[in-house]
Amino acid sequence: MSVVKEVFILSEHLPALIVVTPMISASLVAMVRCGFFAWALSTFVAWVLFSSSVVLLIKIINDGAVSYSLGGWPPPFGIEFRVDIFSAFVLLLVSSIGALVMPYALRTVEKDIHAENQPWFYCIYLLCLCGLLGMAITGDAFNVFVFMEISSLSTYVLIAMGQRREALLSAYQYLIVGTIGATLYVIGVGLLYIVTGSLNLYDIAERLGPSMADYHRPVMTGMAFIFAGISLKLALFPLHAWLPNAYAFAPSFVTIFLSATATKVSIYILLRFYFSVFGAAIPFSQIPVTEIIILLSLAAIFVASVIAVYEDRIARMLAYSSVAQIGYITLGIAISNEYALTGAIIHLVNHGIMKALLFAAVGAIIFRVGTDKLSSIGGLASRMPITMAAFLIGGISIIGVPSTVGFISKWYLGVGAVNAGLWPIALAMMASSLIAVIYIGRIVEVVYFNPVDQRCSGAEEPPLSMLVPIILLSIATIYFGLETSWTADVASKAAEQLLGEVKQ
Amino acid sequence: MQLFETIALHYNYAVTIFLMVLGLYIVMVCGNMIKKLVGLALFQTSVYLLYISPAKIIGGTAPILDSKFSLYSNPLPHVLMLTAIVVGVGTLALGLALVVRINEAYGTIEEDEILKRRSEENLNTEKVEKV
């Protein structure tokens, strides 16, 4: 009986626990400093977080949004955690990827990171997880900044842990760009705070409308700065220059985790501000960003895809493809009718799943062959059939073939574009899929049809601890491509709710 | 005198913007990694002025309550900027640690020199592969 009661009390405090658990376990890992313990505890925590975000999402679907005031101070005086369907969905994405990559970490981290540094590495990983979850859960504009910095600082370190010296350089460049982005965000929040006097996102939204009359200019400038700052963080074209190197040189475990989560959480923040804060206060017709975002997204989709075609390293190719896929998401946000927005939100998750799968497969290739250069992995499919089959599944999902997750999101985005009367955009999306066919096709050709390269003649399937996450991710890619009731329902509910907050 | 006062009232924001712009310029133009971080620090520091200036009330006092005063400046921006200072020094330390490691790995901290070497290396490896 008392156990039930305790569980009930805990579920009441779930929002706080989701953020604090990784924080505490990170400090525990750093205090104990034993390699295997660090991995075991991180894995345990990641799976606990995964299950608690499932519980949280179910609870929110049944009972509606949850507000949790930290320190017992009611908002706007204290910091508030506001979890609605959308944030719970993003929490679930982050924590599920965080949990899925943990078994994968065991062997790759052993290989990539010196034994003495492993506990600290896992500590930093947990802090990164904590920062990302905190960004998705908090309802306070400045608290977002604090968690953004926790996640960014840990990301810089994680990237710098790469084997090659270029990793240091990309980490440094990311540090410069990321800090500029965060500072621009703080400037924007500061301007909003000066004219509203509040930091709580929902309180700002309420007070923004009345203060627009007197302070039109600062509000618009604040909005521009917030959007510019977040765009740097989410690598919106043409602010994407940091991303390909960062993903290509980081340890493969880090790349999988970051590619699936880091930019997605930034997109979540963008959506939060776009719909729940500015959209709720200012009629959209007065926000002149829609056309700009559509143009930039189309440019991202085409330019990044074309660059991806000419890349020689698979990791960089996939990184450029990430920039293109982010373009799809921002496109859906800009069209912002119900279908397109649902498509954008599903694509957050779907792209997370398929990019994690692709990078996991590339990580396995690097683990066994030692390189991911196209020129030296010819005929690898005969040596690593399961890994390459998983890669193929991820590849056709990137292209958007039916029965994969990639198709679902593109379908919603396309229907959204058509509903909005934007036929050319729907056609452009189809054309861009053809470019994806080229770059995925290049890899498939080399791997399946070229003679076996001498470098990978000794290669074999990766160890089971790496193979299981790869297989799970490829099953997810197909399962959520066929059985859409789960993802699409939640996403459309989230989209409905976001659009419901917008002032008409 | 009136003119002086108007200028003085707008001076805070003017200087804030100047510092921001200059900091950003140093970050973007300077090839030296240490100086780049100095520019970044300037950019971050200018935000303190943006937050603290509007918190001030002329004739008010610091927000430490006492029966002798009744007008206090706004304490909330002060708290936010304490956090920002901490974040700033964290970023700086991390950036400098990266610079030290880059210097060990490449033997220089000038960005353009590193890029030049990298392109030379690329040429060399291509030659090797062709042979």
Place this chain on the structure above:
Amino acid sequence: MELYINAVLLTLLVVVTLAIMCQQNLFAVVVLFSAYSFLMASIMIVLDAVDVALTEAAVGAGISTVVFLGTLYLTKSAKIRSGQVELLPLIIVFLTGVVLVYGTYGLPTFGLANAPIHMHVAPFYLEQSIPQIGVPNVVTTVLANFRSFDTLGETTVVLTAGIGVMLLLKRRNKKGGDRT
């Protein structure tokens, strides 16, 4: 009066910043940055932000300078080559400046007690600090009570940065520097 002290200090700040920009000697840049931090701390005192001033003096002028000097020592670098003026950064910076001027021109007048920033949330802190918590320093109250979670996050940021630096710089016991 405080307005004019403020103006003089701000002007000094601008001068130091310009000197930083033009200076080619890295050691001088670091020392100037330290001076900049002290000036910033003085301005914070004029603007009644005493806690921020104390922190900026301790961190900006103290620890940051130590870390900068440590890096200079480790990288053995003293001079930098002067970069040429590039067009694109200039345009971006100019645009940012224009947008900022546009935005800040409409802000409430400096130093007025009835600006929106003083009307919402902040009065609650000032009123409730003594009756509810019994601490006269409102900055401490907000830091440790009302927004204590921010402070937890801030401490975590410090931890992240510190562990990151240790991870990057700590020599391994056996053979270090096996990076190719």
Place this chain on the structure above:
Amino acid sequence: MRSDIIFRIMAKIMIPLMLVFAFYVHFHGDFSPGGGFQAGVMIAGAVVLYAIVFGVRSAQCIAPQSVVSFLAPFGVMLYSGVGLCSLVFGKNFLDYSVFAHHPKHAHHIGILLIEAGVIVTVASIMIAIFYAFVERGR
């Protein structure tokens, strides 16, 4: 610099003063400017001064590397432990009212505890960063 007598004497006078001032700033933070963060940086400053004047080896005798890197996460642990304490007693995270019956006392205890967490983490991290840079130069 080890042989410079002026430095050594001045440091011997300054370092205790710095430490006393740091603790003043920490414990008097309720009534005057300051708090755990500023105090932590000052303690770190005292150790840095000691290391500069008397050598890093002797500084590491007072503040050993292992202790420093153990205490840094301990501070965060202490801080979040306070929050968990509130949870255990059924209040929201970081609600101090669980520590005593009288709300003002409870807040005092709460502030004291979390500031202790902050000072421990900040001081040890700043010292650790300094050590990391110095050790790299050997």
